[in-house]
Structure formats: C-alpha cells, structure tokens
Amino acid sequence: xxxxxxxxxxxxxxxxxxxxxxxxxxxxxxxxxxxxxxxxxxxxxxxxxxxxxxxxxxxxxxxxxxxxxxxxxxxxxxxxxxxxxxxxxxxxxxxxxxxxxxxxxxxxxxxxxxxxxxxxxxxxxxxxxxxxxxxxxxxxxxxxxxxxxxxxxxxxxxxxxxxxxxxxxxxxxxxxxxxxxxxxxxxxxxxxxxxxxxxxxxxxxxxxxxxxxxxxxxxxxxxxxxxxxxxxxxxxxxxxxxxxxxxxxxxxxxxxxxxxxxxxxxxxxxxxxxxxxxxxxxxxxxxxxxxxxxxxxxxxxxxxxxxxxxxxxxxxxxxxxxxxxxxxxxxxxxxxxxxxxxxxxxxxxxxxxxxxxxxxxxxxxxxxxxxxxxxxxxxxxxxxxxxxxxxxxxxxxxxxxxxxxxxxxxxxxxxxxxxxxxxxxxxxxxxxxxxxxxxxxxxxxxxxxxxxxxxxxxxxxxxxxxxxxxxxxxxxxxxxxxxxxxxxxxxxxxxxxxxxxxxxx
Numbered sequence: 001x002x003x004x005x006x007x008x009x010x011x012x013x014x015x016x017x018x019x020x021x022x023x024x025x026x027x028x029x030x031x032x033x034x035x036x037x038x039x040x041x042x043x044x045x046x047x048x049x050x051x052x053x054x055x056x057x058x059x060x061x062x063x064x065x066x067x068x069x070x071x072x073x074x075x076x077x078x079x080x081x082x083x084x085x086x087x088x089x090x091x092x093x094x095x096x097x098x099x100x101x102x103x104x105x106x107x108x109x110x111x112x113x114x115x116x117x118x119x120x121x122x123x124x125x126x127x128x129x130x131x132x133x134x135x136x137x138x139x140x141x142x143x144x145x146x147x148x149x150x151x152x153x154x155x156x157x158x159x160x161x162x163x164x165x166x167x168x169x170x171x172x173x174x175x176x177x178x179x180x181x182x183x184x185x186x187x188x189x190x191x192x193x194x195x196x197x198x199x200x201x202x203x204x205x206x207x208x209x210x211x212x213x214x215x216x217x218x219x220x221x222x223x224x225x226x227x228x229x230x231x232x233x234x235x236x237x238x239x240x241x242x243x244x245x246x247x248x249x250x251x252x253x254x255x256x257x258x259x260x261x262x263x264x265x266x267x268x269x270x271x272x273x274x275x276x277x278x279x280x281x282x283x284x285x286x287x288x289x290x291x292x293x294x295x296x297x298x299x300x301x302x303x304x305x306x307x308x309x310x311x312x313x314x315x316x317x318x319x320x321x322x323x324x325x326x327x328x329x330x331x332x333x334x335x336x337x338x339x340x341x342x343x344x345x346x347x348x349x350x351x352x353x354x355x356x357x358x359x360x361x362x363x364x365x366x367x368x369x370x371x372x373x374x375x376x377x378x379x380x381x382x383x384x385x386x387x388x389x390x391x392x393x394x395x396x397x398x399x400x401x402x403x404x405x406x407x408x409x410x411x412x413x414x415x416x417x418x419x420x421x422x423x424x425x426x427x428x429x430x431x432x433x434x435x436x437x438x439x440x441x442x443x444x445x446x447x448x449x450x451x452x453x454x455x456x457x458x459x460x461x462x463x464x465x466x467x468x469x470x471x472x473x474x475x476x477x478x479x480x481x482x483x484x485x486x487x488x489x490x491x492x493x494x495x496x497x498x499x500x501x502x503x504x505x
Contacts, residue, residue, distance in 0.1 A: 025067075025068050025123055025124075025253065026124070026127050026246070026249045026250070026253060027068075027070075027073070027123045027124070027126060027127040027130075028067035028068040028123075028253065029067070029241070029249060029252050029253035029256055030127065030130075030238075030241050030242070031063050031064075031067035031068075031073055031076075032064060032067050032256050032260075033237065033238035033241055033321065034060075034063070034076070034238055035060045035061070035063045035064040035067070035076070036064070036234065036238070036317050036321065037098075037231075037234045037235050037237075037238045038056060038057075038059075038060040038076075038080060039057065039060050039061070039064075039317075040230070040231050040234040040314045040317060041095070041231045041234075042056065042057050042060070043231070043309075043310035043313045043314055044227065044228060044231065044310055046087070047083070050083075050086055052079065052082050052083040052086050053083055053086075055079050055082075055083070056079050056080055056083045059072070059075055059076040059079045059080075060076065062075075062076070063076045068123075070120075070121050070123060070126075073109070074106075074109055077102050077105050077106050077109065078106065080099075080102045081099065081102050081103060081106060084098070084099035084102065085099075085487065088487040088488070089368070089369065089486065089487055089488065089489065089490035090490075091369065092228055092232075092369075092373070092505060093368075093369055093370075093371050093372070093373040093505065094231070094232040094235055094373070096357075096369035096371075097137075097141055097354070097371065098235055100137070100350055100353065100354055100357075101134065101137055101239075101350075103347075103350060104133055104134075104137065104347040104350040105130060105347075107345070107346050107347035107350075108126065108129050108130050108133065108345060108347045109121075109126065111129070111345050111346065111347070112125065112126045112129060127242075128340065128341075128343075129343050129345065129347075130242065131242035131340060132242075132340045132342055133345075133347055133348060133350075133351075134239055134242045135201070135202065135242055135243055136351055137350065137351060137354060138198065138201075138236075138239045139198040139201075139202060140351065140354045140355060140358070141354075141371055142194055142195075142197060142198040143198070143358075144358040144370070144371040144372070145194045145371060145373070145375070146191060146194045146195045147358075147387075147388075148358075148370075148371065148372040148375040148377045148385075149161075149162075149190070149191060149194075149375045149376070149377070150385060150386050150387055151375070151376055151377050151378070151383075151384040151385045151386060151501070152384045152386060153376035153378065153384050153500045153501040154187065154375060154376040154377075155187060156376075156500055157180070157183035157184065157187070158500065159376060159500040159501065159502060159503060160183070160187055160376060160503070161374035161375060161376050161503035161504075162186050162187045162189075162190040162374075163183045163186055163187065164503045165221075165224055165226075165374060165503075166178065166182065166186040168224050168225060168226075169220060169221075169223050169224050172223050172224070172225065173223060193213060193217045194217075196210075196213065197210050197213050197214045197217065198210070200213060201214070201240070201243045202243075204336050204337045204338075204339070205336060207243050207244060207245065207336075207337055208248075208329050208333065210240075210243065211240050211243065211244070211325060211329065212329070214236060214237075214240055215237070215322055215325060215326075218232075218233040218236050218237070219233065219318070219322070221233055222311065222314075222318065223311075225308060225311075226505075227310065228310075230310065230311045230314050230318070231310070231314070233318065234314060234317070234318065234321075237318070237321050237322070237325070238321075240325070243337065244328075244337065245332060245335035245336055245337045245338070246335070246337070246338060247332040247335035248328050248329060248332040248335055251327075251328040251331050251332050252324055252325070252328045255324055255327065255328065256324065259320075357369075357370060357371070358370055358371050359388075361377065361379040361397075362379055362383065362385070362388050362389070362390060362391060363391055363392065363393045363394075364379075364390075364391075364392030364393050364394045364395065364396060364397050364398075365393070365394060365396060365397075365489070366396075366488070366489050366490050366491060367379060367380070367397060367490075367491045367492050368490040368491060368492050369490050373505050374503060374504070374505060376500075376501045376502070376503060377501065378495060378501035379397060380397040380398060380494060380495060380497065381397075381398060381497040382497065384501055396433060396434075396435050396489070396491060397433065397491065399433065399434045399435075400431050400432060400433050400434060400437075400494045401431070401432055401434055401437045401456045401457065401458045402429065402430070402431050402456060402457045402458075403426045403427065403428065403429070403430040403431075403432065403454065403455075403456050404428060404454075404455040404456055404457065404462070405426075405428060405454070405455050406425075406426045406452060406453060406454035406455070407446065407450070407452065407453045407454070407466075408425045408426060408444065408446055408452060409425065409426055409427065409428075426454065430493065431493060431494035432493055432494065433491040433492075433493075433494060434458070435481075435489060435491055436490075436491050436493075437456070438477055438481065439480070439481060439486060440452065441454065441465055441477045441478055442477065442478050442479060442480040442481070443480060451466070451478065452465070452466070453465060453466025453467065453468075453469075454466065455469075465477050465478070492504070
C-alpha cells in the first residue's frame with residue numbers, strides 16, 4: 001500500500017483490499033472510472049462548442065486528480081448533466097442512457113446529503129445506495145439491446161447489423177474468421193452474449209464470469225470503425241464496477257491508488273503535473289480529428305476517420321482498466337458479492353422512465369435514443385418486430401415530407417448520415433418526419449447566417465418556405481418546437497418500407 005501521504009482511496013468504512021488492511025474508498029475507485037469514461041467521450045470533439053463542454057473536461061480531470069472528494073464528485077455529476085441537456089437530442093444511445101444514470105446519481109447524492117445533514121456525507125453508504133440502482137439500470141439497457149433485435153431483419157444475414165459489424169471487425173482483426181458460413185453463428189452469438197452478460201452480472205456467484213464476458217464482447221465492439229463505439233465500451237467498463245464483490249472493488253481501488261501515486265511522481269522537463277499530459281493528449285487528438293475532417297472528401301469519410309483517431313486515443317485507458325479488472329478478479333477469484341439491501345429513494349423512479357423510453361417506438365413516438373442501437377428495428381408503417389405489436393398513439397413516425405430542393409442541398413452520400421447528428425443538409429427525394437423537418441427549418445442557419453429556404457411535398461401538395469414562399473406558412477414553420485419536446489423527441493429519416501430495415505445506430 002502506498003504511504004499515507006500518497007493515499008487517494010483510503011477511507012473509513014470502505015472495502016478492504018486483499019493485499020493489505022487499509023480500508024479503500026470504493027466511491028473514489030468508481031469515480032476514477034467515471035472520470036476516464038467522461039474523458040473518453042471527449043475524444044469526440046463536439047464538447048468544444050460550449051463552455052459546459054470545457055467544464056466537463058475540467059471537472060473530469062479534477063475528479064481524477066482527487067477521486068475521494070465528495071464535493072468534486074457532486075460538481076462533476078452536475079456538469080455532466082448540464083452538458084447532456086445541452087446536447088440533447090443529438091446524442092447517441094449510450095449518451096442518452098448515461099445522462100439518465102447521472103440524474104439518478106445526483107438524486108441519490110442529494111438524498112444522502114439530506115440524511116447526513118449536519119455532518120460529512122458517508123461515502124460508503126452513498127455507494128451502497130448507488131450500486132443496486134446502477135445494476136438494475138444497466139440490466140435495463142441490456143434488456144432492450146436484446147429485445148429490439150428480435151425482429152425479422154436482424155435475422156436476415158443480408159442486412160443484419162450483427163453480420164455487417166462482424167465483417168467490419170474482421171477487416172480490422174485478421175484473426176477473426178469471416179464468410180457466409182459465419183453469418184448465423186454471429187447473429188446467435190450476439191444475442192447470446194447480450195442476454196447472458198446481465199444474467200451473470202446479477203447472480204452473485206457468477207459476477208466474475210459476467211465481467212470477463214463483458215470485457216471480451218465490448219472490446220470486440222470497440223474495434224469496430226464506427227465512431228463512438230469505443231466510448232460505449234468505456235461506459236460499460238465503468239458500470240461493471242458496482243456488480244463486483246467488495247474484495248474485488250477494494251483490490252481495484254488499491255491498484256489504482258498505487259498507479260495514481262506513481263503517475264503523480266512522473267517528472268519530465270521539470271516537475272510537470274500528470275494532468276498536463278492528459279490534456280496534451282486530448283488536445284492533440286482533437287486537433288488531429290479536425291484536420292482529418294477538413295481533409296476528408298465527404299462528411300461520412302471524415303466521421304469514420306476521426307473515430308479511428310479517438311479509438312487509438314482511448315486504447316491506453318481501455319487497456320489499463322481491462323488489466324486492472326483481470327488482475328483484481330484473479331486475486332479475489334473466490335470472493336462473492338454480499339446481498340445489497342435496497343433503499344427506498346426517488347432515484348428508483350429513473351428505472352420505469354428508462355423502461356418507458358425503450359418501448360416508445362412501438363407506440364408511434366421517438367425512434368432514436370431508445371436503445372435500439374444496431375438492431376435493424378423498424379416501427380414506421382409496419383413493425384418488423386417478431387413479438388411486440390405496433391400500437392401507434394401518434395402519426396409522428398409516418399407523417400413525413402419529401403424534399404425537392406433547398407439552399408443547403410447536397411448528395412445522398414454527403415447528407416444521409418448528417419440528420420442523426422443534428423447537422424442537416426438535404427437531397428432530392430429525401431424523406432423526413434414532419435417533426436424533424438420543422439426542427440430543421442426553425443433552427444438551421446447556413447454558413448452565411450441566412451435562414452433555410454426549401455421546397456417540399458407534404459401529403460401530395462407542393463410547398464415552399466422562404467422569400468418566394470407563403471409568408472404565413474414560412475412564419476409558422478420557422479417557429480421552434482417547445483424546448484422540452486425538442487429535447488426529448490428524436491426521429492430518424494423515413495426508411496423505404498419496401499426494403500429490409502438497414503443497419504443503423
């Protein structure tokens with residue numbers, strides 16, 4: 001164990017490491033994982049657009065520097081929620097999920113602060129309140145990852161996301177076999193892993209097998225060139241921590257205490273704080289990404305290329321966390337997670353919210369950020385799900401417009417991936433839900449600052465918005481959605497109902 005002056009995880013009432021007698025602050029160890037995850041997300045340079053993005057990086061670094069600070073933990077959680085709200089709705093599935101997890105962390109922290117008012121917050125009790133909640137929330141995510149895939153197109157090898165992603169990963173890792181003979185085994189293996197991992201994690205006697213399966217499966221996913229999957233892997237690795245036995249958590253905390261102690265003593269060109277090297281790595285990564293985007297011949301090519309830069313930036317942290325898990329599990333292999341009493345608290349309301357969000361597409365509501373990532377799910381017009389009937393409560397998914405032309409026009413290759421990122425452009429024949437079309441018309445500004453002018457077909461009638469269009473229609477369509485509705489509702493482009501559902505996030 002590191003000397004007292006270098007200890008960063010030592011706390012009263014924490015987990016006990018099998019390598020010593022010192023008590024380890026497990027919330028501090030968990031905070032290290034959350035900070036690493038937050039910094040991993042920031043290898044995608046959209047955080048540079050707002051002050052809250054910069055604050056999220058600063059708070060992640062501050063928490064990593066002193067993970068035993070409850071005040072820093074609280075500020076970090078608040079900043080992460082504020083930055084999440086700023087980016088909504090243009091976030092990937094795991095960002096939306098993570099934001100709800102942070103809300104549950106904040107509610108739990110607020111409750112514990114109230115219960116411990118007049119004295120310091122008991123961090124061990126705070127973590128014991130958090131752990132069962134995070135376990136259930138992660139199982140909800142895994143449930144929908146499997147449930148949404150129970151559709152006819154996911155089992156169709158010609159379009160299945162499992163097959164396409166396997167082929168892409170096999171192109172990156174030459175040792176992985178590929179070919180038509182692997183199609184159905186890959187589909188079955190995907191469902192098996194995603195269904196089995198949460199079961200193994202929840203059973204106290206099989207947690208170690210669940211973590212090992214999760215590390216293997218999500219590392220394979222991280223290798224995929226699609227931008228951002230590696231940040232999903234980083235999040236999953238962090239959220240495995242509350243499933244571990246106390247001895248394993250203590251062992252991880254002890255290892256990270258020693259590692260951070262050594263890291264702080266690193267000297268190069270004088271006494272330079274290690275945080276400097278982390279910031280330098282992140283800024284270099286962002287600079288390279290921006291240069292790659294500028295040099296790319298298309299938006300899609302640029303996005304995928306920057307994803308590779310981000311992946312290799314994350315790899316050292318991913319390897320560090322993975323090796324830590326493997327060593328801790330090896331040293332505490334026989335340890336079992338103790339039974340966790342459930343505390344009644346407002347944060348548990350987030351669980352039904354997560355469940356409701358996952359079922360929304362089947363009721364004619366949002367089709368993105370519903371944890372249907374890479375599932376081939378389609379609910380517009382005719383649902384392709386094999387079990388869940390379509391019960392449309394609204395026409396949001398089927399009420400669409402067809403673009404004829406706009407003053408922000410491009411080709412299919414240039415514009416097709418853009419709407420899901422909140423950076424619209426259009427092409428002739430593009431079909432967009434009316435809800436998203438109004439968002440685009442009311443919020444988009446061209447590079448010269450001018451508003452959008454667009455000609456389109458809606459319910460068989462031709463319309464025009466702009467200087468040559470109907471002034472009343474233009475005024476009405478340029479009125480933004482209510483803020484809360486625009487943040488929560490998010491729909492993808494209308495797919496061709498006569499073709500199989502393509503693979504998409």
